[in-house]
Amino acid sequence: xxxxxxxxxxxxxxxxxxxxxxxxxxxxxxxxxxxxxxxxxxxxxxxxxxxxxxxxxxxxxxxxxxxxxxxxxxxxxxxxxxxxxxxxxxxxxxxxxxxxxxxxxxxxxxxxxxxxxxxxxxxxxxxxxxxxxxxxxxxxxxxxxxxxxxxxxxxxxxxxxxxxxxxxxxxxxxxxxxxxxxxxxxxxxxxxxxxxxxxx
Amino acid sequence: xxxxxxxxxxxxxxxxxxxxxxxxxxxxxxxxxxxxxxxxxxxxxxxxxxxxxxxxxxxxxxxxxxxxxxxxxxxxxxxxxxxxxxxxxxxxxxxxxxxxxxxxxxxxxxxxxxxxxxxxxxxxxxxxxxxxxxxxxxxxxxxxxxxxxxxxxxxxxxxxxxxxxxxxxxxxxxxxxxxxxxxxxxxxxxxxxxxxxxxx
DNA sequence: CATAAAACAGGACGGTTGTCCCGTTTTTAA
DNA sequence: TTAAAAACGGGACAACCGTCCTGTTTTATG
Numbered sequence: 001x002x003x004x005x006x007x008x009x010x011x012x013x014x015x016x017x018x019x020x021x022x023x024x025x026x027x028x029x030x031x032x033x034x035x036x037x038x039x040x041x042x043x044x045x046x047x048x049x050x051x052x053x054x055x056x057x058x059x060x061x062x063x064x065x066x067x068x069x070x071x072x073x074x075x076x077x078x079x080x081x082x083x084x085x086x087x088x089x090x091x092x093x094x095x096x097x098x099x100x101x102x103x104x105x106x107x108x109x110x111x112x113x114x115x116x117x118x119x120x121x122x123x124x125x126x127x128x129x130x131x132x133x134x135x136x137x138x139x140x141x142x143x144x145x146x147x148x149x150x151x152x153x154x155x156x157x158x159x160x161x162x163x164x165x166x167x168x169x170x171x172x173x174x175x176x177x178x179x180x181x182x183x184x185x186x187x188x189x190x191x192x193x194x195x196x197x198x199x200x
Numbered sequence: 201x202x203x204x205x206x207x208x209x210x211x212x213x214x215x216x217x218x219x220x221x222x223x224x225x226x227x228x229x230x231x232x233x234x235x236x237x238x239x240x241x242x243x244x245x246x247x248x249x250x251x252x253x254x255x256x257x258x259x260x261x262x263x264x265x266x267x268x269x270x271x272x273x274x275x276x277x278x279x280x281x282x283x284x285x286x287x288x289x290x291x292x293x294x295x296x297x298x299x300x301x302x303x304x305x306x307x308x309x310x311x312x313x314x315x316x317x318x319x320x321x322x323x324x325x326x327x328x329x330x331x332x333x334x335x336x337x338x339x340x341x342x343x344x345x346x347x348x349x350x351x352x353x354x355x356x357x358x359x360x361x362x363x364x365x366x367x368x369x370x371x372x373x374x375x376x377x378x379x380x381x382x383x384x385x386x387x388x389x390x391x392x393x394x395x396x397x398x399x400x
Numbered sequence: 401c402a403t404a405a406a407a408c409a410g411g412a413c414g415g416t417t418g419t420c421c422c423g424t425t426t427t428t429a430a
Numbered sequence: 431t432t433a434a435a436a437a438c439g440g441g442a443c444a445a446c447c448g449t450c451c452t453g454t455t456t457t458a459t460g
Contacts, residue, residue: 245439
């Protein structure tokens, strides 16, 4: 059968399909057989690029999940005027996106974190690194806020941890109730807290 | 072989073993065969009490997970002097328990919520009910705080949502990093926020 | 152009999974 | 006491899963 080799493109198609499957249906609920069909890839090609399912999962985390956090969270916060503005914008974007889709499948990072952290050390290390990068980016922005307002009211690192935790937990509740309400509520609470502490 | 029928006790042993397995290794990672061995139960007995794995999972959620939330969260908050005191006590208890065990397997409710919410409507409904009960209990306690202090500074329901979200997310990060630090940080942040808003 | 390596096709394979079935024992009910 | 129902023992069963293997085609290298 005629074909044209495209190792990089085929790899991307595979990781894309696996990212969608792992972060919506879950890692263990996604069968390799289904991934091959969804990505339009044969068994030989898959085995050539990813010898094991674990290798594919690791690629999904390091390539796609990390990029998703970067795109949906870190970048918008960085370019915002203040941290509070950035957080508000991020939540608003995510909520409207969820309402458009009509279903809540949860935070990709959190989904894989709870399912895979205790299963394998490589998974845990990769996920932990993304969480660290996420928290650090928010903490950096908070430090900039404090410098601009010439105040020193709270610990930026601790507040960043709270922000990430509140978002992750709110998304978990949103998934459990299939409703965006927990997200809108927590967004309002977080911005209220931040504005209280940065403008006095 | 001689035996004595004990349907209720056998059922409890099964649900106990399944609770531990589902909330630590995960639902899909726990094989029925292993559960039978761990609970000391034969296939016939299991099929008699729980015709499917889903039925067993539902029993775990409704019987054990709901009770765990009640014992570790709702009851301590209810008997505490203030909500802030209760939350601080709950976090302290959980943190010391995790340090004793030496590993973070995550919040039982959150673990199953993220893994099973989108898999089956019965799972989702059962999990959502527990989250609702949890939030309501904290909101009730917050309302009592506000009445006692004769102030009306914030929305108790919204704050309760934030508390549950922050805890769930902090536990997720704790699981990802296998460290209690996110929990201690968020506990300090939450109590600080609450004490700021209830004593002015 | 020769040759080796990389890329891919297609399917087989053993192990595991959840479920189900049949037979036996214990308990209940009449 | 006896018949029916509940409780349980033990294992079989088909379907599924992830991995691996052999062979072919494309590409890089000299």
